[in-house]
Amino acid sequence: MCPLCVLDVLQAGCVPVIMADSYILPFSEVLDWKRASVVIPEEKLPEMYTILKSIPHRQVEEMQRQARWFWEAYFSSMKAIGMTTLQIINDRIYPYAARTYEEWNNPSVVKWSSVNSPLFLPLIPPRSPGFTAVVLTYDRIESLFRVITEISKVPSLAKLLVVWNNQNKSPPEESLWPKVTVPLKVVRTKENKLSNRFFPFDEIETEAVLAIDDDIIMLTSDELQFGYEVWREFPDRLVGYPGRLHLWDHEMGKWKYESEWTNEVSMVLTGAAFYHKYFNYLYTYKMPGDIKNWVDAHMNCEDIAMNFLVANITGKAPIKVTPRKKFKCPECTAIDGLSLDQTHMVERSECINKFASVFGTMPLKVVEHRADPVLYKDDFPEKLKSFPNIGSL
Template identity: 30%
Template structure:
């Protein structure tokens, strides 16, 4: 009817009289847009895309999970080191000083000059050796020829520009306590105490020294020993001293012997001036057990176990005091007498062993 529009409009210039539809016009515009066409086709292929995303997510999980496990392992190792008393602060002044200064080799000898010559020549060749001291307790002083020979061998065997100091520490009395006498002019904090018939390879020495730097208050050595409660009777407690085979069988130790061990120089002063004089007298009368006395001293000061370092060492002598008949019985007696004098058992058992990871094919 004339004058009525009915809400419809005709497409201008359509030519066919078709009605105008905004929805159709919008759809036509989208379909003619190349970007919309690409997105629309991608959406139409959503299942392959979803699989791709799932594969990428799975790959990310496979990468992230091992990294998380490694991070957790590092945190656990750091925490374990703290609980053990290890201190891995390489930037600390103490560690840096000890690293630069190296260590002093303290050789205990007794009437075995051929063995002493071998020991001095070997330890002078180790790069970390800052000085070599020979504890001499014989009635006659060392001969001039022996002194000259050893000084010459130290200079010739040293592999570093800094040549180690060498000297004899002479003692008037033949006491086994002499091996732990204080040394006034030491330049190092680290002492490597060793018998004249024990050879530790230089590479093994350097590893043990690095272990000691991380725990410089304790003893770090190669010869572990143990103690355990044997029996109780009449109100008294008795302990037993265990040698190498006891350590091997039980996997536990509470001492490392000073026949091949690192410790801080301060323990020389403590041994000489702070340890009960009754223990000094006992060691002198028995001519034995000074190594147990030192282990008890360090354990009493730290309340921590020593550290046993895995490494091959060589005994070049024919035999030692440990081969004598009744040696273990005497050690049992020493241990119980020392514990009685201390009034407690400061020794701390442990199962930990320091192993050089680069030398292990599987760990």
């Protein structure tokens, strides 16, 4: 029996009858075809009618349901066939995280929501390629250079990419930039949009991306290296430093953005966060509804949008690293700073409600968790600690 014939039978809602000893059914490595088909040895061809008549009617109905589900889940389109093939390959490469027999063959245990770990993200990316730091900047040259200087000390840094978001002013001359040992590229944008920080630039060749603002001058190289090491363990998460929380306001009957220091976290700000570059593609080309336009029009909430996107795809909470409480740039006190705008916090709550409406759900997950280095609080000599320069409360 040809493979296409089997698919035609499945599409018709019938139970395939296989009468070829050497025939290998599609995806038989993971699919239990005994649940959805009848296999009759060639030597018993004369008994085919008797064998089929002996199958109880209830069993036939169960096999029909399984065959119909096989068709819908694994064969109904080229995309379904391709994704099934890739999932099998992924299971071979990472057998300890592979789908179980029941997940492949039992519809009742499969989660058909959008919440799934992205297929192509490795469980533990290799250490050697390092990460690309993407620094969004507009016109704060002094703090930008300080950020670049500190980031350049991180052992795993592979490349620095500065996203120049000011169309009315040229970047400093090349001779004025800090001297670093990794490639440094300045990309000039065509419009001043916050979403530019998440564009999938060709210059990003590493899997890991560190999104960082030009005013985050307080993070040490140890804190950044530790954040990267944590991300390597959880490459499908947002791993960041400033934590935030969303709360339900019972009086107002809507969601509220909370920036005060609490034990609970549901977001990490992408002003300083690691993530997989795959999410740049999703943010730029697959963000639901008009969220991207909303972000760019309001010049706010691109970080909240990214948290929504990652949480909706993975069903997982972000990971906050290091205990540092405040993230403030003492020199960055310009009146026109976004975070100093009185409407900024109000808009943040509006963003959460807007995004929840577009997604049709509240994907953000609340956790009480923070990742700290081993021996962080222990009274040991600093030379015994892998990350001694970690900021305190």
